[in-house]
Amino acid sequence: MAKKISRNTFTTENSPSIMSFASIVGEKEGQGPLGSCFDRIEVDSHFGQETWEKAESELQKQTVELAMKKASLKPSDIDYIFSGDLINQCIGTTYGLRDLNIPFLGLYGACSTMAEGLLLSSLLTDSGLGGKIAAATSSHFSTAERQFRFPLSYGGQRTPSAQWTCTASGAVVLSPEGNAPYVRAVSIGSIVDLGITDANNMGAAMAPAAASTIKKYFDDTGFKPDDFDYIVTGDLGLVGSKLLNELLLKDNIDISNKHKDCGALIFDPEEQDTHAGGSGCGCSASVLCGYFLPKVQTGEIKEMIFAATGALMSPTASQQGESIPSISHLVHISHSI
Amino acid sequence: MAKKISRNTFTTENSPSIMSFASIVGEKEGQGPLGSCFDRIEVDSHFGQETWEKAESELQKQTVELAMKKASLKPSDIDYIFSGDLINQCIGTTYGLRDLNIPFLGLYGACSTMAEGLLLSSLLTDSGLGGKIAAATSSHFSTAERQFRFPLSYGGQRTPSAQWTCTASGAVVLSPEGNAPYVRAVSIGSIVDLGITDANNMGAAMAPAAASTIKKYFDDTGFKPDDFDYIVTGDLGLVGSKLLNELLLKDNIDISNKHKDCGALIFDPEEQDTHAGGSGCGCSASVLCGYFLPKVQTGEIKEMIFAATGALMSPTASQQGESIPSISHLVHISHSI
Numbered sequence: 001m002a003k004k005i006s007r008n009t010f011t012t013e014n015s016p017s018i019m020s021f022a023s024i025v026g027e028k029e030g031q032g033p034l035g036s037c038f039d040r041i042e043v044d045s046h047f048g049q050e051t052w053e054k055a056e057s058e059l060q061k062q063t064v065e066l067a068m069k070k071a072s073l074k075p076s077d078i079d080y081i082f083s084g085d086l087i088n089q090c091i092g093t094t095y096g097l098r099d100l101n102i103p104f105l106g107l108y109g110a111c112s113t114m115a116e117g118l119l120l121s122s123l124l125t126d127s128g129l130g131g132k133i134a135a136a137t138s139s140h141f142s143t144a145e146r147q148f149r150f151p152l153s154y155g156g157q158r159t160p161s162a163q164w165t166c167t168a169s170g171a172v173v174l175s176p177e178g179n180a181p182y183v184r185a186v187s188i189g190s191i192v193d194l195g196i197t198d199a200n201n202m203g204a205a206m207a208p209a210a211a212s213t214i215k216k217y218f219d220d221t222g223f224k225p226d227d228f229d230y231i232v233t234g235d236l237g238l239v240g241s242k243l244l245n246e247l248l249l250k251d252n253i254d255i256s257n258k259h260k261d262c263g264a265l266i267f268d269p270e271e272q273d274t275h276a277g278g279s280g281c282g283c284s285a286s287v288l289c290g291y292f293l294p295k296v297q298t299g300e301i302k303e304m305i306f307a308a309t310g311a312l313m314s315p316t317a318s319q320q321g322e323s324i325p326s327i328s329h330l331v332h333i334s335h336s337i
Numbered sequence: 338m339a340k341k342i343s344r345n346t347f348t349t350e351n352s353p354s355i356m357s358f359a360s361i362v363g364e365k366e367g368q369g370p371l372g373s374c375f376d377r378i379e380v381d382s383h384f385g386q387e388t389w390e391k392a393e394s395e396l397q398k399q400t401v402e403l404a405m406k407k408a409s410l411k412p413s414d415i416d417y418i419f420s421g422d423l424i425n426q427c428i429g430t431t432y433g434l435r436d437l438n439i440p441f442l443g444l445y446g447a448c449s450t451m452a453e454g455l456l457l458s459s460l461l462t463d464s465g466l467g468g469k470i471a472a473a474t475s476s477h478f479s480t481a482e483r484q485f486r487f488p489l490s491y492g493g494q495r496t497p498s499a500q501w502t503c504t505a506s507g508a509v510v511l512s513p514e515g516n517a518p519y520v521r522a523v524s525i526g527s528i529v530d531l532g533i534t535d536a537n538n539m540g541a542a543m544a545p546a547a548a549s550t551i552k553k554y555f556d557d558t559g560f561k562p563d564d565f566d567y568i569v570t571g572d573l574g575l576v577g578s579k580l581l582n583e584l585l586l587k588d589n590i591d592i593s594n595k596h597k598d599c600g601a602l603i604f605d606p607e608e609q610d611t612h613a614g615g616s617g618c619g620c621s622a623s624v625l626c627g628y629f630l631p632k633v634q635t636g637e638i639k640e641m642i643f644a645a646t647g648a649l650m651s652p653t654a655s656q657q658g659e660s661i662p663s664i665s666h667l668v669h670i671s672h673s674i
Contacts, residue, residue, distance in 0.1 A: 001338065004466050007416050008440040051657050079344050080525050088425040089651035090445045091659075094528060098662045103345040103525040105453060106649070106664075108427045108445040116442060120457070127464040129341050188417050188440040191431060312443070314426035320388050322428075325435045327443075 002126040008188040009220040015337040016125040017178025018118075019132070020071035023290035024063045026141065026167030029278070032267045037290040038168075039066055045142065045167060052142040053087060057096035059282075060085070060138035063169035064097065067289075071173055073132065075100040078173065081134040082117035084108050085281050086165075087143050093136075102134070110310030111206075111235050112189070113137040114170055114285035115329035118306070122183040122331065125174045138169035139280025148199070148315055161201040163237045163263060163279035164272075170285025172293075181296035185221065185332040189213040191312065193325040199313065203240020203263070203276055205324035206309035210236060211247035213307055213328040218253065223332075225255045229301045232292060233328075234284035234308030235263030237277030262287035262308075284308040292333075299335045306331045339463040345525040346557040352674040353462040354515030355455075356469070357408035360627035361400045363478065363504030366615070369604045374627040375505075376403055382479065382504060389479040390424060393504075394433035396619075397422070397475035400506035401434065404626075408510055410469065412437040415510065418471040419454035421445050422618050423502075424480050430473075439471070447647030448543075448572050449526070450474040451507055451622035452666035455643070459520040459668065462511045475506035476617030485536070485652055498538040500574045500600060500616035501609075507622025509630075518633035522558065522669040526550040528649065530662040536650065540577020540600070540613055542661035543646035547573060548584035550644055550665040555590065560669075562592045566638045569629060570665075571621035571645030572600030574614030599624035599645075621645040629670075636672045643668045 002010045023038045030041030040062075047058040064081070068074065081100075084107035085092035097104055109116040117135030124130050142152060144165035150156045174183070192212050196205035210233050218224060225231060236244055241261045248255055262284040263277035288306055295301040309328040318324075339347045360375045367378030377399075384395040397420070405412065418437075421444035422429035434441055446453040454472030461467050479489060481502035487493045511520070529549050533542035547570050555561060562568060573581055578598045585592055599621040600614035625643055632638040646665040655661075 001464065002466055004416075004468075010466060053653055053657065079341075084443075084445055086426075087651070088653060089423075089447065089649065091649070091651045091654045094649035094662050095654065095659065098528045098530055101527055103527045104664060105457070105525060105666075106421075106445040106447075106647075108421050108443040110426065110443075120442070123461065123464075123466060127338065127460075127466070129339055129347060129460060129464070131341075188442060190438055190440045191435045193435055310443075312426065312428070312431035314424070314428045316390055316425060317428045317432065320390065322432065325431050327441060 002123050006220040009217060010123060011185045012122060012126040012183055014126055014176060015182035015184055016122050016174045016176055018172050018181045018293060019175040019178040020067045020173040021289040021293045022063050022067035022070055023170045023286040024059060025286050029166050029168050029266055034266055034291050038286060052140055053091055056092035056138055056140035056143050059169045060092055060096035060136060064136050064171045067171035067173050075102050078102045078132050078134050079130045080105060082107055082120055083136040084113045085138050092138050110312055111279060111281050112308045112310030112327050112329050113281045114288060115306060115308035115331055118331045119186040119329050121174045122186050125176050133174045136171035137281040137285045139165050139282035141165045141167045144280055158275055159200040160275055161239045162275045163277050164274040165280035166266060166278045166283040168282030168286035170289035180335045181293050182334050182337055183331055184334045187213060187217045187330040189328045191325045191327050193323050195323045197323045199318045202311045203237040204243055205311050206326040207236055207240040207243035207247060209326035209328040210244050210307050210309050213330050215251055215253060217330050225258045228258055228303045228305055230260050230304045231255045231258045232304055232306050233261045235279040236261045237263040239276045296333055296335050302335045304333050306333055339460050343557040346554060347460060348522045349459060349463040349520055351463055351513060352519035352521055353459050353511050353513055355509050355518045355630060356512040356515040357404045357510040358626040358630045359400050359404035359407055360507045360623040361396060362623050366503050366505050366603055371603055371628050375623060389477055390428055393429035393475055393477035393480050397429055397433035397473060397506045401473050401508045404508035404510050412439050415439045415469050415471050416467045417442060419444055419457055420473040421450045422475050429475050447649055448618050449645045449647030449664050449666050450618045452643060452645035452668055455668045456523040456666050458511045459523050462513055470511045473508035474618040474622045476502055476619035478502045478504045481617060495612055496537040497612055498576045499612045500614050501611040502617035503603060503615045503620040505619030505623035507626035517672045518630050518670050519674055520668060521671045524550060524554045524667040526665045528662045528664050530660050532660045534660045536655045539648045540574040541580055542648050543663040544573055544577040544580035544584060546663035546665040547581050547644050547646050550667050552588055552590060554667050562595050565595055565640045565642055567597050567641045568592045568595045569641055569643050570598045572616040573598045574600040576613045633670055633672050639672045641670050643670055
């Protein structure tokens with residue numbers, strides 16, 4: 001049974017197993033430095049569907065189905081699933097999972113969704129409240145672009161700090177028993193808003209949330225950066241990653257030789273013209289499931305922190321002059337119990 | 338510690354206490370049949386803010402603050418809070434709760450959000466993972482109208498089956514110990530879609546989800562309608578309520594003399610021109626917190642089911658010809674442990 005060790009941090013007693021994980025990405029993500037890591041690269045950005053939104057639903061559905069297939073599970077074997085995405089009213093998720101008939105708990109955590117789902121499914125699995133619990137999320141460049149930025153055909157210039165929303169999805173299945181990777185602890189983040197108003201600089205808006213959650217986790221547990229092989233953030237990108245390191249250094253926490261950011265890893269910014277890096281719920285979800293979890297499974301990585309971040313604004317809020325509130329949830333993943 | 342009795346249904350061992358609850362509504366809701374039940378009626382539909390979205394954030398913030406105040410709690414006494422709403426990217430919630438500095442888990446369950454938050458906070462409270470956990474949600478007529486329907490000034494005609502999004506919010510605080518109301522059991526719903534495509538008839542789209550969840554709960558637990566004083570749905574309204582009763586009768590479950598629907602209760606359809614009734618996340622949340630929970634507290638209600646429903650579509654999905662997937666989560670609330 002999970003144990004509460006502070007207001008918002010919990011250790012697991014039986015270290016739930018991430019018994020299966022899967023990632024599917026689009027063509028551009030497949031051409032990036034991590035291309036060989038993903039389970040599948042889909043060159044049809046429509047995923048066989050008529051609209052971008054239906055494409056994202058199909059992407060997420062296929063990723064959840066693949067995570068089940070890799071563990072020889074059927075939808076009826078999954079007790080319930082946590083998921084959400086960036087599209088208005090989370091229709092990437094709701095239409096994607098509709099036909100699976102798995103009890104469903106909808107999340108909205110923007111790009112922190114994978115960490116939020118993993119956190120909640122870990123707590124419930126470790127408390128005996130699920131035999132198999134799944135968590136998933138997705139994003140699609142084209143659904144995000146037209147909803148948050150401009151019509152694709154507009155061909156607008158992107159600012160240097162802008163990030164590229166990944167066409168990607170990741171899904172995991174948690175089980176009370178199984179092999180590595182294991183979830184050792186989780187920490188729920190608080191909303192942090194330092195007043196950044198530039199929606200083309202979300203990395204800077206989200207870095208303070210990641211810094212706050214990581215520092216709080218070290219304070220709560222006594223762990224320090226050297227206890228980890230990697231401290232992984234979601235999609236701070238190049239701008240936000242630099243800021244995260246600076247913010248933590250002010251508190252005398254040096255993560256510089258441990259830190260990796262999924263948004264900075266997934267693309268080659270020079271070759272792929274992705275400016276400050278990747279973003280979107282599917283960015284950190286696919287990099288976690290495609291790149292990091294296999295290394296934790298084999299023991300190449302012994303201990304890692306996964307702290308995905310979410311920017312909790314909307315186009316309407318930005319148009320009304322609002323700054324960008326952000327959040328980061330943390331999951332501590334280990335090779336050994 | 339909560340106990341899993343089926344794939345998706347859980348009983349609580351220590352019956353977590355809904356130690357505090359609060360409701361704030363707008364002027365029209367205050368003029369309805371339940372007006373005297375709510376903690377506060379705000380005649381300024383802007384809640385002192387410049388935009389409708391900021392008004393909804395202020396409404397939700399004030400409601401959470403009121404739920405804390407009624408139990409003499411400060412934000413720092415709440416371990417974490419579950420919340421979400423209907424506005425794109427849930428900004429009613431994220432901007433509303435931003436300044437409270439309470440660890441935050443964002444939900445998207447459309448109008449089922451209050452049941453989803455109550456369900457998760459009950460499971461975690463009963464498993465020793467929270468001293469005080471809050472759950473909240475909100476909706477605002479004007480944010481919903483311009484996002485889902487037409488600009489307010491357009492003055493469009495409403496169809497007979499249309500519902501009126503409530504300007505309303507409800508918030509609860511759960512505690513492992515305390516007085517009635519208690520949460521005895523919860524059940525996670527699955528997505529149900531019988532092919533309704535009319536976004537002005539959401540009650541009909543959501544009724545099958547409520548029927549499915551309620552029937553499953555009876556099957557899982559052996560409870561029957563006569564074991565309850567009330568079986569309460571969220572916002573099926575007049576059209577959806579009739580359909581719910583018909584659907585359950587096909588399975589020989591007669592809830593007709595036990596069923597109440599928050600959307601049907603909150604307005605007088607003749608006097609207030611609200612057609613099929615109220616809707617919105619805040620509808621069932623405010624009616625639960627304003628009308629039902631006080632009666633469970635005093636013992637006037639001994640046993641009730643709260644099964645809020647959510648329509649998981651978006652305007653984009655409707656424009657693409659999609660039908661409306663729906664969900665209903667269930668919470669069994671009692672006067673006695």
